Amino acid sequence: MSxxxxxxxxLVVGLGCAGASAALEAARAGASVVALDRAAPGGSSAVSGGELYLGGGTALQRACGFEDDPDQMYAYLHEALGPHPDAEKLRLYCDGSVEHYDWFCSLGIAFEPSLYxxxxxxPPTSDGLMWLGENAWPFTRIARPAPRGHRPATDGFGGWVLMDRLIEAVRDAGVDIRPDTRVTDLLRDDEGRVSGVRARCFGEDITYRARRGVVLATGGFADDAAMVADHAPVLIGHAVVSDGLDDGSGIRLGVAAGGSVRRMGATQIALSVVPALACRGVLVDGLGQRFINEDVYPGRFSQAAVRDRPGPWFTIVDETAWEDVPERERWGVQPAVVAETLAEVEAELGLPPGSLEDTVARYNRDAAAGEDTRFHKDPRxxxxxxxxxxxxxARRGFDPDGSGPRSGTGVSGFTLGGLRTSVDGEVLDGSGRPVPGLYAAGRVTSGIHGEGYVSGTSLGDGTFFxxxxxxxxxxxxxxx
Structure with a gap:
């Protein structure tokens, strides 16, 4: 059409995991659906790792020998995604997780019945299940540990598998997909109901009318420097995890139509630290101090480092620890310093004299006794x-393809805040009332997250809601 x-x-605006899920379910409910995407279907979801945070007793968990239930899943996520997660959404998500897993399986998405x-x-394997911090302190004191990272059956990054199957199902359901179509405005009728969109496609203006509703699923705002500076300054100067199009446009559209926002400062943060090395050694800040148990979900130690500790950040290991990690699981990192003494390491890194010696001495005393008295890292x-x-x-980043050291801060991330919505995706105004005709899902919204993050909760939240x-x-x- 021109x-x-x-x-x-x-009308569904954006065709990543949230938009594709919305389009598919709307079509299966008997609605005629047009899905508009400014680029090609897939979005940031297609270039993601592909983990889905699911649990409560899925068939995959049972096949791998783990018992789980929605209450245990909720207890873990409430703490891991906090402080202040959306308890109502989170409760629904946990209670519906087994059904949601079955829904993915019904789309033809396979999960290998094995645990990494x-x-x-x-993981560099096709194992279908992985740990995401559930077996680390303090969570072992809050909920019964069970692995809940569900991974499509492919080595490494699997977001493309997820989106291939979702888009195939969307097409099969009869959804009219319009790529290369950028929505510029939401339309409202005389009663204030969102009644359609105005869009541009190859230089032409197109008006799409929505007889029942418009669903925004355009992603977050990590690619918009001005919005990041205003709302999530912790990400200023760092790399962005996205397809390059998370520009906040859907949030601005929703606000212009009367919607409100929530948790705009919430972010995911990833520090370029290899977890397999960190848990075998110590992770220290720019003062040579440990600050967390290194076996936690890596996003948790990343948040703790970037938000609360002075940089730069270093992983300190010995030869045994280094050799214990298979080369393909080191993500291409190389030591910045190798030395016989910790004093030499301190001098090379510019750490305060004696700081690293003191940190490692205390760690070694605890390790010899089998108990991490400061941060409770698992004795194993x-x-x-x-x-x-x-x-x-960490500033050198990862180098999995061997092309050389990366420049930058060693930090990357994306945003988690956005439009305030009900559990059914209704965009809510400043008084908590639905904006008639307007819905949203995925990173364009504020979903289940508070100030924390766990891998797989974006894809899980986006598809579920x-x-x-x-x-x-x-x-x-x-x-x-």
């Missing part, structure tokens, strides 16, 4: 560090 006007029951036992941002990772020592500088938003929009009274 120019003119078209209509559908439901290591600690990693992204405790072992005194001995000469020679190596220090890995995208489904609910699509069904809710399809069930609205049809406006001629």
């Amino acid at each position: 120019g003119g006007e078209a209509a559908a029951d439901v 036992e290591g600690v990693s941002w992204m 990772w405790l072992r005194p560090l001995t000469s020679p020592y190596a220090a890995v500088d 995208g489904r609910r938003a699509g069904r809710a929009a399809a069930e609205q009274r049809r406006v001629p």
Whole structure:
């Protein structure tokens, strides 16, 4: 189509995981659906790791020998995603997690019935299940540990698998997909109901009317420097994890239509530290001090480092720890310093004299006794560090393809705050009332997260509440 006007029951803006899930469920509910995307379908979801945070007793968990239930899952996530997660959304998400897993399986997404036992941002295997911090302190005191990272059956990054199957299902359901179409405005009728969108496609203006509802699923705002500076300054100067199009446009559209925002300062932060090395050694800040148990979910030690501790940040290991990690699981990092003494390491890194010696001496005493008295790292990772020592500088980043050291801060992230929505995806105004005809899901919204993050909760949240938003929009009274 070039120019003119078209209509559908439901319009979905953005076709990543949230938009695809909304479009699919709306179509299955009997609505006619047009899905608009400014680029090609997939978005940031397609270039993601592909983990889905699911639990409560999925078939995959049972196949790997783990018992779980929604209450244990909720207890872990409430703490890990806090402070202040959205308790109502989180409760629904945990209670519906087994059904949600089954829904993914019904799309033809396969999960290998095996567990990756290591600690990693992204396992280099096709194992279907992985730990995401559930077996580390303090969470072992809060909930019964069970691995809940569900991974599509492929080595490494699997977001493309997820999106391939989702988009295939969307097409099969009869959704009219319009790529290369940028929505510029939301339209409202005389009663204030969102009734459609105005868009641009190859230089032509197009008006799309929505007889039942519009669903925004355009992603976050990490690629918009001005919005980051205003709302999430912790990400200023750092790399962005996205497809390059998380520019906050959907949030601005929703606010212009009367919607409100929530948790705009919430972010995911990833520090370029190899978890398998960190848990076998010590992670220190720019003062040579430990600050957390290194076996936690790596996003947790990243948040603690970047938000609360002076940089730069270093992983200190010895030769045994280094050799204990298979080369392919080191993510291409190389030591910035190798030395016989910790005093030499301090001098090379510019750390305060004696700081690293004191830190490692205390760690070694605890390791010899089998108890990390400061931060409670699991005893299985405790072992005194001995000469020679190596220090890995997080600022150098990862180098998995061997192309050379990366420049930058060694920090990357994305935003988690956005439009305030109900559990059914209704965009809410400043008084908590729904904006008629307008729905949203995914990172364009403030979902289940508080100030914390765990891998797989973005894809999980986006698809789960995208489904609910699509069904809710399809069930609205049809406006001629």
